[in-house]
Amino acid sequence: MRIAILIGSIRQGRQSHKIAHYLQKQLQGKGLETDLIDLAENPLPMLEERVGMHPQLPQAVKELSQRLHAADAMIFVTPEYHGSFSGVLKNALDYFYSEFSRKAIGIVTVSAGKLGGVNAATQLQQVILSVGAYALPVKLLVPEVYGAFSDTQELTSEHTAKSATRFIDEFYWLASAIYEKKKAAVSI
Numbered sequence: 001m002r003i004a005i006l007i008g009s010i011r012q013g014r015q016s017h018k019i020a021h022y023l024q025k026q027l028q029g030k031g032l033e034t035d036l037i038d039l040a041e042n043p044l045p046m047l048e049e050r051v052g053m054h055p056q057l058p059q060a061v062k063e064l065s066q067r068l069h070a071a072d073a074m075i076f077v078t079p080e081y082h083g084s085f086s087g088v089l090k091n092a093l094d095y096f097y098s099e100f101s102r103k104a105i106g107i108v109t110v111s112a113g114k115l116g117g118v119n120a121a122t123q124l125q126q127v128i129l130s131v132g133a134y135a136l137p138v139k140l141l142v143p144e145v146y147g148a149f150s151d152t153q154e155l156t157s158e159h160t161a162k163s164a165t166r167f168i169d170e171f172y173w174l175a176s177a178i179y180e181k182k183k184a185a186v187s188i
């Protein structure tokens with residue numbers, strides 16, 4: 001099973017990529033294949049038209065479409081900005097639909113404050129349902145992110161480590177249930 005982790009923060013001095021790297025390591029430790037998609041390294045132009053409708057789809061969008069199609073399940077990582085998830089993530093999501101449909105998607109939100117981006121997480125759940133995907137009910141909220149990692153980017157927050165373990169367990173359960181169902185459907 002292949003898991004794409006999409007980092008929806010490109011801010012200078014950003015923090016959200018740290019939990020994405022942590023999750024990637026944890027998933028790899030469970031023997032899962034991962035694809036870390038960093039929108040800072042793979043920038044997309046502002047949406048002029050979506051996949052399938054654009055007369056000259058930008059190459060970066062084509063490549064991202066292929067990577068998303070190749071994933072069996074996904075994790076979206078986003079900071080909370082002004083009470084919602086990031087604009088750069090929304091711009092990326094708006095290009096696609098079939099890349100997401102019938103896939104499990106886990107939500108991870110990051111904030112500097114104590115609430116861990118709960119508003120962003122709740123709103124992102126709605127968007128995930130709108131693209132025909134299955135939003136994982138358990139969300140991973142990362143509060144006080146500036147104190148949650150060491151200088152060498154190791155996770156030091158016990159609270160977040162515990163939340164991450166539960167999130168990964170739940171994510172793996174849903175993602176593998178859908179994956180097995182699809183495999184069974186193919187072999188009929």
Ligand SMILES: Cc1cc2nc3c(=O)[nH]c(=O)nc-3n(C[C@H](O)[C@H](O)[C@H](O)COP(=O)(O)O)c2cc1C
Pocket residue numbers: 009011013014015016017078079080081082083084110111112113115116117145
């Ligand atoms: C434009 C902007 C808006 C923000 N709005 C919120 C907010 O609504 N709620 C919150 O808890 N933190 C807010 N913050 C603080 C972010 O949660 C914090 O900067 C966190 O590190 C964001 O992740 P990032 O470092 O990957 O950008 C905001 C930060 C920025 C840059």
